[in-house]
Amino acid sequence: MHSILKTSLAALVAAGVTASSAAADAHALSGELNIISDMSNPAPRAVMEGLAADFGEMHPELEVNLTIVDREAWKTQIRNALGANPPDVVNWYAANRMRPYVDAGLFADISDLWAEPEFEALASTKGAMTLDGAQWGVPYTYYQWGVYYRKDIFEQYGLEEPSNWEEEVANCQTLLDNGVKCYTIGTKFLWTAGGWFDYINSRTNGYDFHIALARGEIEWTDDRVRQTFANWRQLIDMGAFIDDHQTYSWQEALPFMVNGEAAAYLMGNFAVAAMRDGGLDDSKLDFYQFPVINADVDFAEDAPTDTFHIASGAQNMDAAKEFLRFVTSAEVQTEINSGSGLGQLPVNANASIDDDKFLAQGFEMLSSNAGGGIMQFFDRDFDAEMASVGMEGLQEFMVFPDNLDDILMRLEETRQRIYN
Amino acid sequence: MFPTPLEKTSRQWQISYQVLLPIMLIIWLLPLIAVANFSIKPESDFVNGNYWGIPSSFDAFSNYGKVFFESNMPRYLLNSLFITIPTVIGAVALSCMAGFALGIYKFRSNLLIFFIFIAGNFVPFQILMVPVRDLTVNMNLYDTKTGLVLFHIAFQTGFCTLFMRNFIRALPFPLIEAARVEGIAEWKIFLYVVLPLMKPALAALAVLIFTFIWNDYFWAVVLTQGPTAQPVTAGITEFNSQFRAAYHLMSAGSIVAALPPVAMFFLMQKHFIAGLTLGAVK
Numbered sequence: 001m002h003s004i005l006k007t008s009l010a011a012l013v014a015a016g017v018t019a020s021s022a023a024a025d026a027h028a029l030s031g032e033l034n035i036i037s038d039m040s041n042p043a044p045r046a047v048m049e050g051l052a053a054d055f056g057e058m059h060p061e062l063e064v065n066l067t068i069v070d071r072e073a074w075k076t077q078i079r080n081a082l083g084a085n086p087p088d089v090v091n092w093y094a095a096n097r098m099r100p101y102v103d104a105g106l107f108a109d110i111s112d113l114w115a116e117p118e119f120e121a122l123a124s125t126k127g128a129m130t131l132d133g134a135q136w137g138v139p140y141t142y143y144q145w146g147v148y149y150r151k152d153i154f155e156q157y158g159l160e161e162p163s164n165w166e167e168e169v170a171n172c173q174t175l176l177d178n179g180v181k182c183y184t185i186g187t188k189f190l191w192t193a194g195g196w197f198d199y200i201n202s203r204t205n206g207y208d209f210h211i212a213l214a215r216g217e218i219e220w221t222d223d224r225v226r227q228t229f230a231n232w233r234q235l236i237d238m239g240a241f242i243d244d245h246q247t248y249s250w251q252e253a254l255p256f257m258v259n260g261e262a263a264a265y266l267m268g269n270f271a272v273a274a275m276r277d278g279g280l281d282d283s284k285l286d287f288y289q290f291p292v293i294n295a296d297v298d299f300a301e302d303a304p305t306d307t308f309h310i311a312s313g314a315q316n317m318d319a320a321k322e323f324l325r326f327v328t329s330a331e332v333q334t335e336i337n338s339g340s341g342l343g344q345l346p347v348n349a350n351a352s353i354d355d356d357k358f359l360a361q362g363f364e365m366l367s368s369n370a371g372g373g374i375m376q377f378f379d380r381d382f383d384a385e386m387a388s389v390g391m392e393g394l395q396e397f398m399v400f401p402d403n404l405d406d407i408l409m410r411l412e413e414t415r416q417r418i419y420n
Numbered sequence: 421m422f423p424t425p426l427e428k429t430s431r432q433w434q435i436s437y438q439v440l441l442p443i444m445l446i447i448w449l450l451p452l453i454a455v456a457n458f459s460i461k462p463e464s465d466f467v468n469g470n471y472w473g474i475p476s477s478f479d480a481f482s483n484y485g486k487v488f489f490e491s492n493m494p495r496y497l498l499n500s501l502f503i504t505i506p507t508v509i510g511a512v513a514l515s516c517m518a519g520f521a522l523g524i525y526k527f528r529s530n531l532l533i534f535f536i537f538i539a540g541n542f543v544p545f546q547i548l549m550v551p552v553r554d555l556t557v558n559m560n561l562y563d564t565k566t567g568l569v570l571f572h573i574a575f576q577t578g579f580c581t582l583f584m585r586n587f588i589r590a591l592p593f594p595l596i597e598a599a600r601v602e603g604i605a606e607w608k609i610f611l612y613v614v615l616p617l618m619k620p621a622l623a624a625l626a627v628l629i630f631t632f633i634w635n636d637y638f639w640a641v642v643l644t645q646g647p648t649a650q651p652v653t654a655g656i657t658e659f660n661s662q663f664r665a666a667y668h669l670m671s672a673g674s675i676v677a678a679l680p681p682v683a684m685f686f687l688m689q690k691h692f693i694a695g696l697t698l699g700a701v702k
Contacts, residue, residue: 255468
């Protein structure tokens, strides 16, 4: 009986009968839905287990089987898992990280889902879910990046949130004149420098240029890339960043800001919880969007997005698609991203968010002020090997800016080796 | 006599020795002191950069409480026991028998087999990582305690056999000849004559293997991956959330994880000493 059901479902899928959501709603979902999730940390784990339980309750004839795999381990297991005896739904990441599985035909094309009117609310990440003109997954959460700064220090020296590069540099000079570093950063594990590059490059040359560079279509020795580094160097030469940052992790760089030795931190929203633990309440801590550098290009923002995908070998395509509709709905996204759940931002523009200053500003920024596009962060947008060589170069540049020519040559060699 | 007893050295040397010793001890123990200090600090101390100073508040109860009641630590500790104890029993039992055979009987390939056991110890175990991992996956033992136990037994038996064979070799052979004259079966000689004499070696080896296996991190990470099978050394990293390392909880967890081998050493100290003197009195 069971296998007959599976075959008939497969036949339905093959015939393309189930493409519309009306067909899926018309008959109750049945069979099994196998989900492998990488939400292994305690709070996300509870969220995922809640999702599976709720979905199972809505579809009593469907058996929802959830397997939770360690988040780091999943990065090496996903290919195996999708290859032999694949589950229906898996967790993964947006943008270029999908590339190996899309190219290998392991993710199912779900452009038909994205064509449904409900998915217009997810427009901010549509670009990040698109490869080769089709969509391959749905987002369930993301978080903003931006500049977190010491409001009290800014007030003390009469500074305003900068909206363009000149104000930014002027602010920084005032801070430095008063013996306060402009930015704290810990580049020991490299990725933090990637955030700075993402922002300065996309503000200087625009989102499309940044993504073209990430895809290996532009030479690292291009003059526009040099312009990005020239802008960055302005800050480095001023001494805007804390000293010896290559010896700190991102957490170890926090005390400089908490103790007032540095005024701001370009970081993801997860830093807020740590800063609050350190005693910075909302009267001392605030947020601003990375300022404009080139007025001709629109804002692009880093917002790493976590996603659900359907395996191309899924046995229960109907149920898998219904599950994706379920996790992208405004109500579910509101619930799972609340403070008691993931504590991040829902992607669905109709979802509501917790009463939190930083979540509110981030949601507003990503939903309505990121016209350029959503970047996934340096190590997700760039090819994995390019990213690791690239981030080493960025760190080296921050410590020895004079080595720039050398660094760019090295990155360019890597690009030619990887992309050609 | 070397080293010269302290009483016979000059006064200045005695004083500088007494001053330097505690200083060296503290320097040597610094990492441990830091971990102990971290484990009673609140999380906010790490954000404030108060790494080495006095904890801003005394949070030992809440930190250790979280370790025991709000995490998988008890589970990991139990896993460690379920991995370590069978390994100790298995490796010691096998090596007793192998050591008996190699130490007592004279047969042609005796020395060759013994050398093979020793040679196994010269293989750096890291180079076995990929084949062992593949083997475990193919045997459906990946991510199970059984897989880890089998591998540890196989690998530790080499060293244990070297130890046991040499110990049995040193036993007075006339004891065994006397038993043979009495017409006692060989397995009874092993059980009733040799094994009781090996008690100090058994105790010493068991303690040694217990600490080896309990402290193993490498294979725990290579062969297991979740709270169902991972021992405590690998499980400690669970306190890291997606973005932040919880230094205070990891430190508390490390202290808890380090206690069993330490306790084991102090409880079994007598056996060490008994073993040493037994050998000397002969």
